[in-house]
Structure formats: C-alpha cells, structure tokens
Amino acid sequence: MKLTGVELRRITMPLVSPFRTSFGTQTSRDILLVRVVTDEAEGWGECVAMSDPLYSSEYVDATADVLRRFLVPALVDAAHLDANAVGQILAPFKGHRMAKAALEMAVLDAELRAEGRSFGRELGAVRERVPCGVSVGIMDSIPALLDAVGGYLAEGYVRIKLKIEPGWDVEPVRAVRERFGDDVLLQVDANTAYTLSDARHLARLDPFDLLLIEQPLEEEDVLGHADLARQLRTPVCLDESIVSAQSAAAAIRLGAAAIVNIKPGRVGGYLEARRIHDVCVAAGVPVWCGGMLESGLGRAANVALAALPGFTLPGDTSGSGRYYRTDITTPFVLDDGHLTVPTGPGLGVTPLEDELAAVTTSTAWLGGGS
Ligand code: NPG
Numbered sequence: 001m002k003l004t005g006v007e008l009r010r011i012t013m014p015l016v017s018p019f020r021t022s023f024g025t026q027t028s029r030d031i032l033l034v035r036v037v038t039d040e041a042e043g044w045g046e047c048v049a050m051s052d053p054l055y056s057s058e059y060v061d062a063t064a065d066v067l068r069r070f071l072v073p074a075l076v077d078a079a080h081l082d083a084n085a086v087g088q089i090l091a092p093f094k095g096h097r098m099a100k101a102a103l104e105m106a107v108l109d110a111e112l113r114a115e116g117r118s119f120g121r122e123l124g125a126v127r128e129r130v131p132c133g134v135s136v137g138i139m140d141s142i143p144a145l146l147d148a149v150g151g152y153l154a155e156g157y158v159r160i161k162l163k164i165e166p167g168w169d170v171e172p173v174r175a176v177r178e179r180f181g182d183d184v185l186l187q188v189d190a191n192t193a194y195t196l197s198d199a200r201h202l203a204r205l206d207p208f209d210l211l212l213i214e215q216p217l218e219e220e221d222v223l224g225h226a227d228l229a230r231q232l233r234t235p236v237c238l239d240e241s242i243v244s245a246q247s248a249a250a251a252i253r254l255g256a257a258a259i260v261n262i263k264p265g266r267v268g269g270y271l272e273a274r275r276i277h278d279v280c281v282a283a284g285v286p287v288w289c290g291g292m293l294e295s296g297l298g299r300a301a302n303v304a305l306a307a308l309p310g311f312t313l314p315g316d317t318s319g320s321g322r323y324y325r326t327d328i329t330t331p332f333v334l335d336d337g338h339l340t341v342p343t344g345p346g347l348g349v350t351p352l353e354d355e356l357a358a359v360t361t362s363t364a365w366l367g368g369g370s
Contacts (some may be wrong), residue, residue, distance in 0.1 A: 001038040001081045001111060005367025006072045009033040011297065013324050013358040020138040022165035022193035023054040029293050032060050033351075034067070037367075038081065038104040043110025043346060046301075046307070047102035048265030048292035049104070051099065055191070055217070055292075056098075056240060056266065056314055062100040063363075071103055072366045083108035087271060097243060097268040104269035105301060113346035120341045120348075123274055125307035129338040132320055133159030135189065135291065138168050142175045144258075149176055156337040159185035159211070160312040163192040166344065170204045177208050183269040189214040192240055201232040211313065212237040212259050220248075225256035239290060243267055245275040252283045259313065262306060263290035265298075273305055281310040286301045291316030296329025301340075301346040303332070307341045319343075328355045355357050 014028045034045035070093050075081060078089055086104040093100075112122055119125075134157040139145040151162055160180075169188065176186060187210050188220055192215045194202060202216060212235045217224045219240040229236040237259035242248050244267055251257040260280050264273040278321040279285045289306035293296070299320065306315045317339055320331035329349040332339050342348025 001041050001114065003075050003078065003081050003366060003367065004037040004039065005076070005107070006037070006067070007035040008067060008364045008366065009035065010032065010060070010293070010362045011328065011356070012361050013328075013359050015323050016325055017294070018137070019293070019323070022138070022191045024052070026293070027052075028306065029299065030060050032063055032102065033297070034102045034106045036103070036110050038110050038114075040114040041110045043091045043106040043108065043113060043350065044293055045102040045104070045106030045296050046293065046298035047098055047296065048263065049098040052218070052244040054367050055221060055253060058096065058098045063096070066093070066099045068364070068366055071099060073209070075103065075107070076367045082106060083111050083135045083271065098265045100265070101265045101269040104271065105264070108270060109346040116345050118343050118345060118348055119270070120304035120307055120343065123270060123304055123308060125304055125341055126309045127307040127341065129335070129340045130303055130306040130311070130317055131158045131314040131320070131338055132317050133157060133161055133185070134318045134335060135161045135316050136163065138163050138165060142172060144174060145172055146179050149180065153180060155186070156334050157318070158337040159187070161187050161189055161316065164188045164190050166198070169202075173205060173208050173210070183356070185211055186215065187211040187237075187292070189239070190216045192216070192218045194197075196221075196228060199228055202228070203233075210234045214261060215239040215241065216354075222251050222254060222256045226254045229255055229258065236263055239263065240266070242276065244272060245279050248279050249278045249283075252285055257285065260285055260287045261290040262287050262305070263292060264294055264301065266290075270301060270305060274308070277308050277310045286310070286312045288313035289315030289317055291318065293323050295324070296320055296327040296332060296349055297347060297351065298341050300329070300330050300349045303339050303341050308352055317342055326355055328352060328359065
C-alpha cells in the first residue's frame, strides 16, 4: 500500500455516569481518531490517550502533535506500507506508544479491508465471542457501589473489577463479597495508588479470594511489585508497568507479574499486544484485555484480541452502553455476558456518519492531496 494521507479527528463523547479512579474523575471522553487513506483502502484507528497525563505520560494534544510532526510524515515517505512495517518505520521516535498504536491500528484496518480479512482472523482469534467484565469506579458510598455492582451483574457481566485507592479498598471489597457472595469473579485495580509500605494493609484483601490486584505500585517499580507479590496471597497483575513484550518478559522473570493486563494502546499497538500474549502464554501467565473507555472502533479490535487463546480471564471489554448512550459505530451489546467478535473485513465496524458528525469537535488533514 501507499499512504495518501491521514485525517486526525477529535471527538468528545459524554459518559453515562462519572467514572472515578485513583487518578481522577471523568465525565466525558476526549478521543483522537485516525483515518488513514491509502491507494487501496481506508482504515480507522483510535488513540487511547486521555485529555490529561494522569494514567501515563501521554495525553491527547501530545499524541496529535507527535502524529502531525513526526509519525505521519515518516509513513507518508514510505514507498511500501503495511502494518508490520509501521513499528519499524516509527522505531527511531522514542516512546509515544499510544500515538503509534493508533496509527498502526488504522494501517492494519486499511490493509485487512483491502484483503477482506478481519482483525480476529489476522490476530489469531480462536473464539467467536468473549466473556465480559466491567470496571466499577470509586463511589461516594458503599450503598451506591452495591447498587452499581448489582446492576452490572443483572446485565450479565461475568466479572467485576473494583477501582481502589487508600481509604476505599478493604471495606468495598468486603461489602461486595457479603452482598453478592463468593462465586462472583472479583478483582481490584489500584492504578499505582499504593507504596510497598502498604503491603500489610493490602494483605487484608487476601481473605476475599480475589482473582488479582492490578498495578498497586507505581509504573517503574517492577522490583517493588515482586517484593509485594511475596507478601500477598492475591496474585499481582501488572498494567501500567507493561509497555512492551520485553518489559513483560522481564516482569514475569522477576516474579512481579503473575497475570498481565494487555492494552494495545499502552504497548504500541495490536501487533505488540499479540507478542506480549505470546510471551505470557510461553511463560504460563494468564492475560486479559484491558479497556480505556474506547468507542466502538477500539472496542471492535479489543474484542478480537480478547479472543486469542491466552486470554483466559474476562477482560474490560464491556458493552458500549457501559460508558456511552450513543456509540459512533453500531453498538456492542452484551449477550449472556459475552460480546461477539466481529468477522467483517478489518475492524468489522465503521463509524456511522451522523453519530460521528454529532461528536466531532475538529478535523485536520495531514499528508498529500484529498
Ligand atoms: O472498560 O474501557 C473500560 C475501562 C476499564 O478501568 C478501566 N480502565 O486503569 O484500566 C484502567 C482504566 C483506565 C481507563 C485507564 C481510562 C486509563 C484511562
């Protein structure tokens, strides 16, 4: 393929309810979409960066800037382009994995659409549908939390993840266990909110038989996670710390990650996400697919990835309605706790013109002609 140009499109989608994590509260999602135009087909990518650099160092304005100034021009200059080449072409530019992932996703979509193959087929999906978990934000009170969890269980979600932070950890977990019983698949996510000196406190979660505790310590503290893991019965899962297959292999070798959350945006794209999956499978480490409040575009690709054989735990692959009243694609709707892996060419979904126009705040064309 030869790249003609790239459209960057900013959209703002209101959330159905505020989503609070240890790093902040969100009421809407500011998303950068990437549409690549090639001589063979068009493709869509979604950048998972947030408005502010609170989850990781990237943020939407920065991803738009690095795409415009460095990443897109490098691809426009390439004589022959395919998704496998994107990582190599962009390798001289350090970091910026979320920006790179969005561009690679769009090129992969275009390539697969041109060839009539789906993301699931390309990545190696072995399931037609995937079981879905839901991430439940920090609430103002335990009764409000129990209402929310009860609602999600009634909708069919097969696994509950509670966001935690100091002051909101043991009691919410205890309350959910007491109300909904020991059979509910339950895990917690700290988004780096603790330090190693909290080890004894976090060990108080052990009696609740959690699937895992996700990223209790800061991103670079891989050794700390290994030390913590020796003091907890609850398995330690890494999210923010895993930025590549190489960092996954190191974390596993050090005993810092018994389980890995794979988010394609965080690691530079779906191809690196698959490599992490392969590293984890070889090491006997279970993986699951994380979520970053994606629109239907990112959701489609995540559901395809979550259908790979090593994804043995339910992911944060919720239905569109968990976050958005109106999605920009045909919405993903839970069926008996599962989402169906799209089978059409590329992502298998495209933005709906009116819905997309309604949430668009700006567009910019980069590259050649049209
Ligand atoms: O289901 O899409 C989803 C969201 C799941 O909790 C979720 N994501 O830390 O994993 C996380 C968290 C997150 C959301 C992180 C947005 C960063 C941005």
